[in-house]
Amino acid sequence: MKSLKLWSLFFIFLIVALLVFFIFLGSFRLGDYSASIKNIRVSFFSKINVFSSFLSKIERISKLTKENMFLKNENTKLLSLLASQDELQDQINFLRESLDLDIFSGHKFIDARIFNFQFTPEGHHFLINKGGESGIKIGDIIVVSTGILLGVVDNVDEGFSRASLITNSGSKITVKVLGKNTTGIARGFLNEGLRLDFISQNDQIVEGDTIITNGNDMFPPGLLIGKVSNIIFADDGDLFKKVILEPEFKKINLDRVLILTQ
Incomplete structure (x- = not known):
């Protein structure tokens, strides 16, 4: 136990x-x-x-x-x-x-812009951004706001137009020397600028003279064309001097323009 x-x-x-x-x-x-x-x-x-x-x-x-x-x-x-x-x-x-500018008084105008230049042996042209829908017509005159003549509308589309520069061959403008009684016809001569025809041996004109429209044709009077850049005196027996003009539009930046409508 x-x-x-x-x-x-x-x-x-x-x-x-x-x-x-x-x-x-x-x-x-x-x-x-x-x-x-x-x-x-x-x-x-x-x-x-x-x-x-x-x-x-x-x-x-x-x-x-x-x-x-x-x-x-x-x-x-x-x-x-x-x-x-x-x-x-x-x-x-x-x-x-x-x-x-007084030269625009009495004229209707449309403002536009240049968007292309065409300098070819066949001619000098430029395009603007206004056309038939804006009231542009063939034959309308194109200038800048400072009174410089650029050219004439020669082709119109709906939204744009083409213009011929005053340097284009075939361009003819009745002109005068500013401040003088000398008159003549400025002809487009492509890259050479313009030539002033019918300036006699006795006409008063010198290099540097300003050339303007005289209003005896389709262009209003007082528009700037250019300046005399060279004078070649004629040989004996020739009636006229050879006068070369530098276009005024070459001295400015071309952007906005005015179209003087007919």
């Missing part, structure tokens, strides 16, 4: 010892697991923070890109507005110059 009790006590002690051992062992491993979990958690949240920072950078770049596009669009609008205002002011100045 006493031996049975001893074995029972030994068995209980063994069980308690085993329980304490396993509890201690479990407590040690649980600490390892906690440390591992803690490390995993730290690593995970660290990666989350990096990814979040990356997303924030992407968002900032996207925002800056949108702001940059907005500023570019606003800058384009501003440039367009400035260009429009500059174009409007240019047109106002152009029309003001035109209205200041």
Whole structure:
């Protein structure tokens, strides 16, 4: 009986010892697991923070890109507005110059722009951006706002027209020397400019004289043609001098023009 009790006590002690051992062992491993979990958690949240920072950078770049596009669009609008205002002011100045000239009084005119020149051995022509739909007709006279004669419309389409320059062969204009009684006919001579015909040996004319229309033909009086650039005196027996003119339009930037309608 006493031996049975001893074995029972030994068995209980063994069980308690085993329980304490396993509890201690479990407590040690649980600490390892906690440390591992803690490390995993730290690593995970660290990666989350990096990814979040990356997303924030992407968002900032996207925002800056949108702001940059907005500023570019606003800058384009501003440039367009400035260009429009500059174009409007240019047109106002152009029309003001035109209205200041007495030679245009009594004439109806249409403003246009030159967009192409054609200088070929066959002729000197230019194109303007107004045509039949704007009231342009063949034979209309083309000048600039400062009173310089350019040419005559010789072909009309719906939205544009072609004009012949005064330097074109076949062009003839009755003219006079400004401030003198000398008159003649200016003929187009292509690349040489113009020649002044019917200037007699006794007519008063020198290099540098200004030549203008005299109004004895289709052209209004007082339009600038050019200046005398060279005079070749005739041989004995010849009645007329050979006078070369430099066209006035060669000295200016040709852009806007006026079409004097018939």
